Amino acid sequence: MILSSQLRGEQNVPCLYCAETPSSVEHPLPAALGEFRDAPTLLDRVCKQCNERRIGLLDEQFMRCGPAAPLRKRYGIEGREHHQKVNPFYRGSAGGKPVKFFSWDEAFQCEVLLEVIGSNEARQLTQLILKEQQSGRHHHIPMTPKMTVQALRQEISTLKLTAPLDARLIYDPPTEQWAVNLFQELWPDQPLPDTTVGARNFQGGIMQFETTDRYYRAFAKIGFHYFLTQFREYSGHESIFSAIRDFIIIDDPRGFQPARINEFIAKYQSPLMQPSTGWIGHLTCAEIRGGVCFAHFEPFITQQGRMPGHMIRLGVDPARTDSAMRSHIHLYYITPKAKSGGILEMPWKCRGKSN
Numbered sequence: 001m002i003l004s005s006q007l008r009g010e011q012n013v014p015c016l017y018c019a020e021t022p023s024s025v026e027h028p029l030p031a032a033l034g035e036f037r038d039a040p041t042l043l044d045r046v047c048k049q050c051n052e053r054r055i056g057l058l059d060e061q062f063m064r065c066g067p068a069a070p071l072r073k074r075y076g077i078e079g080r081e082h083h084q085k086v087n088p089f090y091r092g093s094a095g096g097k098p099v100k101f102f103s104w105d106e107a108f109q110c111e112v113l114l115e116v117i118g119s120n121e122a123r124q125l126t127q128l129i130l131k132e133q134q135s136g137r138h139h140h141i142p143m144t145p146k147m148t149v150q151a152l153r154q155e156i157s158t159l160k161l162t163a164p165l166d167a168r169l170i171y172d173p174p175t176e177q178w179a180v181n182l183f184q185e186l187w188p189d190q191p192l193p194d195t196t197v198g199a200r201n202f203q204g205g206i207m208q209f210e211t212t213d214r215y216y217r218a219f220a221k222i223g224f225h226y227f228l229t230q231f232r233e234y235s236g237h238e239s240i241f242s243a244i245r246d247f248i249i250i251d252d253p254r255g256f257q258p259a260r261i262n263e264f265i266a267k268y269q270s271p272l273m274q275p276s277t278g279w280i281g282h283l284t285c286a287e288i289r290g291g292v293c294f295a296h297f298e299p300f301i302t303q304q305g306r307m308p309g310h311m312i313r314l315g316v317d318p319a320r321t322d323s324a325m326r327s328h329i330h331l332y333y334i335t336p337k338a339k340s341g342g343i344l345e346m347p348w349k350c351r352g353k354s355n
């Protein structure tokens with residue numbers, strides 16, 4: 001097989017992240033955000049293994065454990081490829097935790113966990129709520145049909161609760177049977193707790209996201225790869241990018257290190273561009289200024305709300321004295337299921353201030 005890199009006369013250029021031969025088409029934006037016609041791609045720069053496994057974990061956490069997860073649900077965005085369907089409100093991914101969406105339930109006089117099911121629509125998860133009588137603290141455990149009683153027990157034991165406890169079981173009619181069965185298996189001697197069909201109307205709520213460094217490394221990967229699509233004079237193998245390459249691909253054995261993340265990533269305090277007038281899109285930008293190579297990424301610019309933009313410091317090229325900036329909006333077509341979209345080149349000036 002002849003690789004396109006060989007056709008271009010770039011034989012023996014290894015993957016950006018390992019010694020393997022690169023053989024993939026890499027889209028800087030995660031596949032789960034959809035397909036964008038004419039979007040810039042990196043050809044034969046990353047090997048299949050790194051693309052699917054190591055980088056795949058970053059994309060997975062970015063898509064399923066951060067604010068992108070509910071936004072995808074809300075706007076009905078489906079992935080480019082046939083990805084495994086995971087409900088991010090029930091299950092964590094790639095080391096990140098499930099998204100927790102709390103709302104106050106008048107009838108129960110406590111917070112309950114919700115999931116987003118469409119635009120402005122949410123419903124209660126099937127869940128067990130345990131209240132420590134002494135402290136009054138509530139703990140929420142989402143329950144799924146595949147959950148075993150051992151897994152439920154394990155989850156409860158990690159909470160290190162102080163008895164006595166009050167229990168409440170919440171379900172929808174289709175989940176009633178297995179939810180009740182699971183509870184009876186858990187505590188056969190206990191009478192069935194207050195079991196209730198979940199409410200339908202809620203006034204607002206709070207979302208909590210628990211991610212690891214992979215979430216931020218996904219920003220770094222998206223920014224770095226987008227930069228390489230825009231400044232083709234760099235292959236990405238240059239030593240000025242060795243630190244960002246390591247940051248992207250190496251899991252830090254010390255765990256979550258905010259100082260390390262701050263070396264590369266900064267969050268913008270204000271939006272990077274004008275508010276949306278109804279469209280939904282993701283802004284990517286690559287920039288060289290004063291010899292410093294940057295990328296900027298603001299996902300999910302919508303009329304109702306947006307995710308914060310991030311700046312990614314990629315490396316310093318002392319030989320560069322010019323300034324240049326290139327950017328694109330990855331814009332969704334307005335369809336009932338926003339699976340795909342196109343790309344819009346943007347003359348764009350950075351407005352935001354980063355911290």
Ligand SMILES: [Zn+2]
Nearest residue numbers: 015018047050
């Ligand atoms: Zn590789």
